[in-house]
Every structure is written in C-alpha cells, then in structure tokens.
Amino acid sequence: MTTPGNALPPGLLLAYYGDDFTGSTDAMEVMTAAGLSTVLFLRTPDQSMLGRFPDARCIGIAGSSRGRSPQWMEEHLPPAFDTLAALRPPLLQYKVCSTFDSSPATGSIGRAIDLGVRAMPGDWSPMVVGAPRLKRYQMFGNLFAAVDGIGHRLDRHPTMSRHPVTPMDEADLRRHLGRQTGRRIELVDMVQLRDGASVAHVRLPSLRGKDKPVVLVDVLDEETLREAGRLVWEEKGAGVFSASSSGLQYALAAYWRAHGWIPAQPSLPQAGPVPVIAAVSGSCSPVTAGQIAWARAHGFAVERMDLPAVLDAATREAELARLVARAGAAIASGRSPLVFSAEGP
Structure with a gap:
C-alpha cells in the first residue's frame, strides 16, 4: 500500500536488534536523520511499551550479543526476533558493527543469522556492511576501513586486526562468515551492482533458494550505496532478515532519498547548550x-x-x-x- 507522492508504505519500515548499545544508536541516528521516527528499547519491549509509539517507523532493541556465546544467542535472540517480527516489518535486521569483528565462539554473526532467518519468510538474507560515511568499504566481498585518511584491509587494520577478543584475521567476509555458519554465502559485487536492473532481474533470482542464503552486497561509494538500498528494498518480497551494519540504513535512506520519499537533506534535531554533560x-x-x-x-x-x-x-x-x-x-x-x-x- 502506498500513499500519493510517497512510495513508502505506512507503518513500520524496519525493526532491528543491535549487537551492542553504541551500534544500536548508530542505526537509530541514520533513520532519525532520514526523517523517520525511530525508537530504541534497552530490552525486548512488551505490548504496553510498544503501544506508546504507534507512529514509529523504525524500532530497535539495544542488545549485548557482540560479546556473547552462541549458546547465549540461542536462548536470548529468538524471543527478541519473534517480538520484532510480530510487528510485521518488511525488513528485520540483526545490526552488526561495520568492522564485522566476530568469531565462532564470541559474537557469532553466523549463528545470529541462522536464528534470525527463521523469523522472516524471505528466500534470501541480504547483508550490507559497507558504509562510506563511516569510512567502511566492501569490494568484491572484502572489507576495508580508513584510519586517518589511509585505507586498510580489515585483516591489516591497525586496531581491528589486534582486537583483544575477536581479532579480524580475514578480510573476505565470505570466508570469515563461513567459519560461523554452514549456510550458503553469495555475493553481488560492485561491478554487478552498478548494472542495477540486470542484478535484480537476473543475478539475484539465481541466488535465492529455500536454504535462505546470505547475499553480501558490495558498497564502495554513493552510487553502490544507493543501488544496494534499491536491491534490498525492491527485492524484500513478503519480508527478509538481514544481518547488516548501519550500511543497510544508509543504503535504504540513499535509495528512498533519490526517489523523493524522504527529505533531501539528512538532519537531526539540534541539541541546545547545557551547563554540564555526563x-x-x-x-x-x-x-x-x-x-x-x-x-x-x-x-x-x-x-x-x-x-x-x-x-x-x-x-x-x-x-x-x-x-x-x-x-x-x-x-x-x-x-x-x-x-x-x-x-x-
């Protein structure tokens, strides 16, 4: 259902579970700046809590799974995913960090995907990690991040390659994620993405399946960011689950903005001066x-x-x-x- 002059349907557009607090606020910031009312809960909300925000366009839960075991995830993530899926968003996201730091034992993104795809009917699970505004870039499935204007492959990044718990020793996200799940992992690369229509109508259908594969989507610049948003939004079907960074929010906003469905310029409410801040x-x-x-x-x-x-x-x-x-x-x-x-x- 659409309204005149606006191709966005009424109601909830996206719901997400964030793997840590700061990442959850990152996603909230992008959606709010896009002019979309966003509410972030610190625990799985009940009906009375949800009822206070009937006009929310995006709802998130700030979690702590980034530092948790797969066993913890199996106990805590399904109830959260089921609660969010019951709100019938077209997109259900497991929000991950744009540096993708994770391992089979701690913060397993693969385990979260295996649990999350059960909550949505889609026959694919898009993954958008690159976010140019955050200096994160994915090219041919490999993740890069810039520090002080210098780009680094994640396995050679001065910080993330030395993470004390989940050091990144593999920049190819297909290989990295493949250690955490047995699920099929595919890629729509930057060259294919720039040929937009053929990707949506030829490439993607050949990747989909009953096994609900993860489909990584390259993002290098504003063009590929917008095309990633178009691909996810136009091919969401009856609803998909996506483990993505805030690159997903940036991509969707870029696509929606290109069509005039949200304000042309991102903006956040201005905070006034205060005597002190903690x-x-x-x-x-x-x-x-x-x-x-x-x-x-x-x-x-x-x-x-x-x-x-x-x-x-x-x-x-x-x-x-x-x-x-x-x-x-x-x-x-x-x-x-x-x-x-x-x-x-």
Missing part, C-alpha cells in the same frame, strides 16, 4: 582515546574506572559507588564528568 566510555579505540584527551584538555572531570575492582564481586559495588560520587561531585561543581574504562588499545 559521559561514559567503554571503548579501547584510538579514536576514543583522542576524544578522552580532548575532554581532559577542555575541562572535563576525567575519571578512570578501576577494572580489577569492578570485575571482583567483593569490590564492585564500592568502585561503582566511588565513580558515581566523583561524577556527582563534578556536576555539583559545574564540571562535566567523563568516566572511562580504557584510553586507547
């Missing part, structure tokens, strides 16, 4: 380290968490109380507190 950081990224250094130089009250104390049940509550007290004292004195667990790798 921040918490749990990232080991060099980029985050630079942000912490900036905050320290600009008057934030910067306090590092004592990790051994937090990880010890005997001292955890005392350390948390110390951090809260220090942050509260900073706010009372007119300073912005920043509590962090690491400053760089």
Whole structure:
C-alpha cells in the first residue's frame, strides 16, 4: 500500500536488534536523520511499551550479543526476533558493527543469522556492511576501513586486526562468515551492482533458494550505496532478515532519498547548550582515546574506572559507588564528568 507522492508504505519500515548499545544508536541516528521516527528499547519491549509509539517507523532493541556465546544467542535472540517480527516489518535486521569483528565462539554473526532467518519468510538474507560515511568499504566481498585518511584491509587494520577478543584475521567476509555458519554465502559485487536492473532481474533470482542464503552486497561509494538500498528494498518480497551494519540504513535512506520519499537533506534535531554533560566510555579505540584527551584538555572531570575492582564481586559495588560520587561531585561543581574504562588499545 502506498500513499500519493510517497512510495513508502505506512507503518513500520524496519525493526532491528543491535549487537551492542553504541551500534544500536548508530542505526537509530541514520533513520532519525532520514526523517523517520525511530525508537530504541534497552530490552525486548512488551505490548504496553510498544503501544506508546504507534507512529514509529523504525524500532530497535539495544542488545549485548557482540560479546556473547552462541549458546547465549540461542536462548536470548529468538524471543527478541519473534517480538520484532510480530510487528510485521518488511525488513528485520540483526545490526552488526561495520568492522564485522566476530568469531565462532564470541559474537557469532553466523549463528545470529541462522536464528534470525527463521523469523522472516524471505528466500534470501541480504547483508550490507559497507558504509562510506563511516569510512567502511566492501569490494568484491572484502572489507576495508580508513584510519586517518589511509585505507586498510580489515585483516591489516591497525586496531581491528589486534582486537583483544575477536581479532579480524580475514578480510573476505565470505570466508570469515563461513567459519560461523554452514549456510550458503553469495555475493553481488560492485561491478554487478552498478548494472542495477540486470542484478535484480537476473543475478539475484539465481541466488535465492529455500536454504535462505546470505547475499553480501558490495558498497564502495554513493552510487553502490544507493543501488544496494534499491536491491534490498525492491527485492524484500513478503519480508527478509538481514544481518547488516548501519550500511543497510544508509543504503535504504540513499535509495528512498533519490526517489523523493524522504527529505533531501539528512538532519537531526539540534541539541541546545547545557551547563554540564555526563559521559561514559567503554571503548579501547584510538579514536576514543583522542576524544578522552580532548575532554581532559577542555575541562572535563576525567575519571578512570578501576577494572580489577569492578570485575571482583567483593569490590564492585564500592568502585561503582566511588565513580558515581566523583561524577556527582563534578556536576555539583559545574564540571562535566567523563568516566572511562580504557584510553586507547
């Protein structure tokens, strides 16, 4: 069903489960900037919670599966997927990080796909990981990321190749994902994608099947981003499950924007000035380290968490109380507190 001048159907357009909190807010930002009302829940919502947002165009759940085992996923993901699928979105997404860091034992994207495809009727599972705005690029199935203007293949990336839990030792996402699932994995590459119509009407039908294969879609630039969005949206059928980064949101928005179905210019509500702001950081990224250094130089009250104390049940509550007290004292004195667990790798 469409309305005059708008090819987007009424109601929910996309629902997603995010494998961590920050990634979930990333997806929320893209949809909100596209002018689409988005709601993010911190746990699987019940009907009363959902009922508060009848006009939402996108609904997400911020999860923690990125650091969990396949056994944890088997217990916790199906109820979340079933709840979201019951809302009848045309697209159900398992939102992953655009650096794809995962392994068969921790944060298995393959296991999440095997669980998620059961919730949707589609006969393929598109995967969009590249996101040019985030300096993430997928070419011929291989993932690249830029740091300080220099592009790196993921298995040679200065940070992700050295991740303490899920180091990326393979940039070819077909091979990397193939370690996590026995599901068939296919690719629509950047050359095929630029020949748009033939991909949709010739290439993709030959890939689909009752086994619901994963179909990786290359994204290099704005052209391929838009074509990826077109391919997913036009070929969603009665509904598909997609394990993708926020590249999926960017791709859909690019396609919808090209047709005039959403505002031409992305925009977010402007936040007004406030006396203080509280921040918490749990990232080991060099980029985050630079942000912490900036905050320290600009008057934030910067306090590092004592990790051994937090990880010890005997001292955890005392350390948390110390951090809260220090942050509260900073706010009372007119300073912005920043509590962090690491400053760089």
